[in-house]
Amino acid sequence: MRSKVKRLAATSVAIVTAATVLAGCSGSSGSGSGAEGDTLTLWTHNAGNAAEYKVVQQIVDDFNASQGKYKVKIQAFPQGSYNDAVVAAASAKKLPCILDADGPNVPNWAWGGYLAPLDMSGSETAVADQLPSTVGTYNDKLYAFGHYDVALTMFARKSVLQAHNIRIPTIDKPWTSDEFTAALAALKAGGKFEHPLEMGTGGSGEWWPYAYSPQLQSFGGDLIDRSDYKSAKGVLDGPEAVAWATWFRSLVTNGYMAQKGGTSPNDDFLNGKSAIEWDGSWDAAKNAEKLGDDLAILPPVDLGQGPKIGGASWQWGMSATCSNKAGAQEYLKFSRKNQYFVDFAKATGTIPATAAASAQIPGYQPGGPYEIFTQEARKFAVVRPVTPAYPYISSVFEKTAKDILAGADPKKTLSQAADQIDSNLKSNNYYAN
Incomplete structure (x- = not known):
């Protein structure tokens, strides 16, 4: 989408190529992929997008510091090569445990066996509180959720x-x-x-x-x-x-x-x-x-x-081949804290996915100059066809x-x-x- 392409900028984030991943750097184990024991790999398309990457890094740091059982490590890709890297890694059975996906691609990735259904029960809030366009489903199953949308x-x-x-x-x-x-x-x-x-x-x-x-x-x-x-x-x-x-x-x-x-x-x-x-x-x-x-x-x-x-914009999910799905689900639940919905919206200039987060973003509160975007997302948004x-x-x-x-x-x-x-x-x- 044009918004994402425009926001790419120089950054010190380490960029990973598909060739590097397929050479064995995805952290795969013999029984699955994306984890070495309790160390989980997370992929994001945000290499080159310093503001959004910073929020991802903060969530990972907070999660790693909050408990001692699991550790998440990030690999970042430039958006232009990200989807190709995911497809290549899926073919080689070297997907990470946690990855982001552009919302319209979620049905295809679910159908193709890239993504596993999610169970968000026990998270801070249920996905029902999110804008419908920020929740990725296929065949009545939840496969991904996002922290924001655009209008x-x-x-x-x-x-x-x-x-x-x-x-x-x-x-x-x-x-x-x-x-x-x-x-x-x-x-x-x-x-x-x-x-x-x-x-x-x-x-x-x-x-x-x-x-x-x-x-x-x-x-x-x-x-x-x-x-x-x-x-x-x-x-x-x-x-x-x-x-x-x-x-x-x-x-x-x-x-x-x-x-x-x-x-x-x-x-x-x-x-x-x-x-x-x-x-x-x-x-x-x-x-x-x-x-x-x-x-x-x-x-x-x-x-x-x-x-x-x-x-629908970028959303987070769990790979079907993840060898530590319990850890991946714990991270995804952790990432749904209200503060992270707020942080993403502030960093990216996007619509917060929840009303609770909107209330904390200048301009998005009821009566604010940007409330129109939330109203548009609720009243007028049509997700792209939910089909592989x-x-x-x-x-x-x-x-x-x-x-x-x-x-x-x-x-x-x-x-x-x-x-x-x-x-x-x-x-x-x-x-x-």
Whole structure:
């Protein structure tokens, strides 16, 4: 997701490569993997992300100091190589005991035998107190939980909207599709903005389904039929989806949005290059610092079937091959202390996963300027399809959406995408267990 890529920075954290792991440095034992007796290995994608890594390190240090039976040691990977390292280690049966996973990948990793179900009974609080999007389940079993989530939103300057006689929407009364189109037309006609809308079309990878499939869903379409997860036909290429694709392309043909945006869309917005930015909660504090009271945090547009945003971020789980599952579960339960939900949110500028943590984060308390993000996460979030097929669906949707922006026929392109997904589902026996 774009937020994570942006936050990578130089750090002194030791970076581990997949080759190192497969050479035997994962701490595997003969009876399983990820542990040498009561010493447990933990993998994280946060090498290069010093702020979030610091919280992980603090939890590990606190856990190790809190008892004498288990010891957790960290191995950190850069996000760009993390998933490949996990897949390679799983094939070699050298997964760690504890690992983080991007929320949309949890069903695939559970189905693939990477993750074991969790039992959080006896932890400080039950996962029921968390935002639904921060809990990773598959086949009605808990496999992972996260400390935070993020929310898509729109940023604008109040002064710019007011100067163009554009209503400032609220979470209870978002813009309709017609209002949004009229707003973009007014901003374009004003002459100051070549492209008044910035939606991050210069991004790649998971950003595309995360950012744009909620708009497809707001039109009434989806990536797959969620009633049984056995087909994309009729939902990814139905009339509602074609309407979304036609609208999506029109943003380019009408000059409202660049086919491929810049490499720093938030900086472009702050520098006045765009009037409205489709972005995420992770940039709120930075924007508020520069724009102050002129910053407008806007809910997503209601494109017909209610506003929608993507849900789920990074979560923690236990490998299925862990040779010391009791120790791994003890660590995971320990990590659910309220202070760590608070610490992660403060370090990353993200939405705390629990109401108790939100109450301790400046701006996220009831009535605070960032409470809108928690409200959006509760009211509008749609998790990406809970199916092991999701990684494939994601890659197909990215290419399809890019082709549509480049001028490909919406109906034909969406139909081809649905056929590709259905072929993948069939060839994998619909990912039956």
